[in-house]
Amino acid sequence: MxxxxxxxxxxxxxxxxxxxxxxxxxxxxxxxxxxxxxxxxxxxxxxxxxxxxxxxxxxxxxxxxxxxxxxxxxxxxxxxxxxxxYKDEIVEVEQLMVNDKPSQTSASILLIDDDLSILIYLKEQFEQQGWHVFVASNKEKAVAAFYELKPDCLILDIYMQEEDGFELLSFFNEQARQRFIPTIMISADNRKETRIKAFQMGADDFLAKPLDMEECVVKIGRHLERRKLFTEYLLVDELTGAYNRKYLTEVYKQQQTNYVRNKETYCIAMIDLDYFKKINDTYGHLMGDEVLQRFVKHVKSHIRTTDQLFRYGGEEFVLCLPRTSAEEAQTTLNRILNSFRTEAFHWLIRACYGTSINLYK
Structure with missing residues (x-):
């Protein structure tokens, strides 16, 4: 049956x-x-x-x-x-944050609208492109998803029953701008003054309903491509692929804000590769670069998608662990340390990785 x-x-x-x-x-x-x-x-x-x-x-x-x-x-x-x-398609955003985080390579979209039918339809259409789509029908869930999931694109409906899309746009604008997250407004109101207001308030694009899905998908795809380029050039360390020190400052401020506002604990771990200079002196800088690259790749494979690794300078790294206690952070770091010691070049470097954990309260 x-x-x-x-x-x-x-x-x-x-x-x-x-x-x-x-x-x-x-x-x-x-x-x-x-x-x-x-x-x-x-x-x-x-x-x-x-x-x-x-x-x-x-x-x-x-x-x-x-x-x-x-x-x-x-x-x-x-x-x-x-x-x-579509009961299995639209899940509360809190559950998505726990059970369905996007992979490191797939783009993610946060879609905000209180019309369930359009949410379902757009979610299905966008996921056919290989994008992860998270949905929120009110401001509270949208804010939680934005800070937790760090989407690559934000799509908002201007007119909702209990929320004002322009107010939401204003709320997200500064954070979206700092992170180079494209913000797209959608609306059945396609008047010139509505479009101009959206752009003046920080929207990167405006799509009129009924949506031309072919055009819509192409435009969103282009915004996602630009976002990826911006991120790679401005926020990512060119050698290792970890985030750079400049982006660390922004993430730290955001974690502090989350703690003050929601009492969400987090950990900042300093990771140093001891005796790294000996690798450069003995085997050359190319081998040293390979060690750094493989270390970053290894760490990324052993952390959550919400965790972020930064290259602080030279062989020093910073690992940011949101919603994590000091004990949980120590367990994570020990797991990374012990498993990295078994890497294929263990004969080349028997390094000790000093770690220090500060839990900001």
């Missing part, structure tokens, strides 16, 4: 996506036929609640017939069916 339920839900999603993608009015008879079929099939294969919702909607539209439904109206009408079919 389960395979039939899965097949039905997939067919529903396919039909919804077709309607929403075209952004064209849908005929009354098409919606009625869709709901009639859904009401009978879903109850037959054990999806009683879906059948009940479909039956109620069928009765409703029979009493209040439309000639056509536009995309927004149709999304509103079918919202309960959308929630059922």
């Amino acid at each position: 389960e395979k039939y339920q899965v097949a039905l839900l997939m067919n529903i999603r396919k039909q919804l996506q077709e309607w929403f993608e075209k952004s064209q009015p849908v005929q009354y008879q098409d919606v009625k036929r869709f709901l009639h079929s859904l009401a009978g099939t879903s109850q037959t294969i054990g999806l009683e609640y879906l059948g009940k919702v479909s039956t109620e909607l069928l009765d409703h539209i029979s009493e209040h017939p439309h000639s056509t439904w536009h995309t927004k109206e149709l999304q509103s009408l079918l919202i309960d069916i959308i929630k059922i079919c």
